[in-house]
Amino acid sequence: MMMIHTASWGSLEVAEDQIFHFPKGMPGFEDETEFALITLEEGMFSYLQSLKEKGLAFLxxxxxDYYPDYEFELPAADTEELQIEAQxxxxxIISLKEQVEQxxxxxxxxxxxxxxxxxxxQIILHSSSYQTRHQLWTEDSVKAGE
Structure with missing residues (x-):
């Protein structure tokens, strides 16, 4: 176990298997190469928390869960770089807005x-029709949750 410091939850204990190495960092944060993957209790969301910068976390x-038809081809170079064999x-990344439905x-x-x-x-799907800002919840799913 390892103790990390976060802006949102103070000090947290994380297991070794929650630590992920990002050799090239995250876009815009190339110096941040070590992150802890913290799953929230509800299980729907998780945080990627920087081990170095307590104020840097990605939801x-x-x-x-939101787009069942989501699909893309993982480029061979990325598959190789990440040493993906099976799992x-x-x-x-989620951008939370003050009005949650946005x-x-x-x-x-x-x-x-x-x-x-x-x-x-984090990879960028160059030949894709996907965007950086898809609605997380459709109007129907927000109404259903009321």
């Missing part, structure tokens, strides 16, 4: 995680 969700986790999910740049080797990378 992630499983895109298939792979696909997560997308929150969006970035389907254009998924975060690919290899839980066996504990490496990760």
């Amino acid at each position: 992630l969700a499983d895109p298939f 792979v986790l696909v997560r997308c 929150s969006t999910i970035n389907l254009l740049a998924p975060v690919i995680l290899n839980p066996e080797k504990q490496v990760g990378k």
